Amino acid sequence: MNQKTCIRCRFSFPATPEFFSIGRGYADGLQSYCKSCKRELSRSWREQNRERHRELCRRWNRARSAEYLSWSNMIERCYNAKTKAYKHYGARGITVCERWFAFENFLADMGPRPRPTDSLDRINNAGNYEPSNCRWAKRVQQMRNTRVNHLLEFNGERRTIAEWSEKLGMPYTTIHERIRRYGWTTEQALTLKAQKGKKP
Ligand SMILES: [Zn+2]
Numbered sequence: 142m143n144q145k146t147c148i149r150c151r152f153s154f155p156a157t158p159e160f161f162s163i164g165r166g167y168a169d170g171l172q173s174y175c176k177s178c179k180r181e182l183s184r185s186w187r188e189q190n191r192e193r194h195r196e197l198c199r200r201w202n203r204a205r206s207a208e209y210l211s212w213s214n215m216i217e218r219c220y221n222a223k224t225k226a227y228k229h230y231g232a233r234g235i236t237v238c239e240r241w242f243a244f245e246n247f248l249a250d251m252g253p254r255p256r257p258t259d260s261l262d263r264i265n266n267a268g269n270y271e272p273s274n275c276r277w278a279k280r281v282q283q284m285r286n287t288r289v290n291h292l293l294e295f296n297g298e299r300r301t302i303a304e305w306s307e308k309l310g311m312p313y314t315t316i317h318e319r320i321r322r323y324g325w326t327t328e329q330a331l332t333l334k335a336q337k338g339k340k341p
């Protein structure tokens with residue numbers, strides 16, 4: 142098996158990823174420091190560059206945070222025509238306020254996401270991403286706000302299916318099926334009691 146000599150400790154090890162890290166730019170694809178020297182070098186680098194190291198950790202943690210993902214997805218939806226959601230956002234003229242082009246400002250205004258089930262929600266669905274129009278909200282609440290949700294008018298009130306379902310204590314699917322699939326009127330769909338074992 143090929144041997145490779147570490148340029149720091151001068152020991153020879155088998156030239157495999159078990160003993161050397163992968164490193165582009167080396168003829169055999171393996172770095173010239175053995176793994177234990179590599180570890181020692183990075184530790185002393187960290188000790189001499191504490192601030193820089195902390196900054197890199199912060200960046201790394203930030204890149205994985207829910208808030209950061211919400212923020213970057215928001216930017217993508219509005220400005221990257223290659224994303225699937227763009228047609229519902231950027232293409233419809235939905236923008237992000239300039240202050241929020243910086244993640245730090247977005248985080249400062251929105252605060253940390255309160256619950257893992259929350260996502261970034263616009264209060265007015267035709268409005269832009271800006272502090273006055275955004276909140277962290279449960280995904281269910283967000284569903285109600287989407288354009289595709291038709292409003293059902295009954296007794297002078299206009300509500301989405303999800304809202305009627307909550308108010309009347311009727312299963313969402315019952316109302317939905319009655320109207321979309323069976324073509325019932327709103328009144329029928331919201332007032333008739335479901336019969337056991339019978340659909341809808
Ligand atoms: Zn070594």
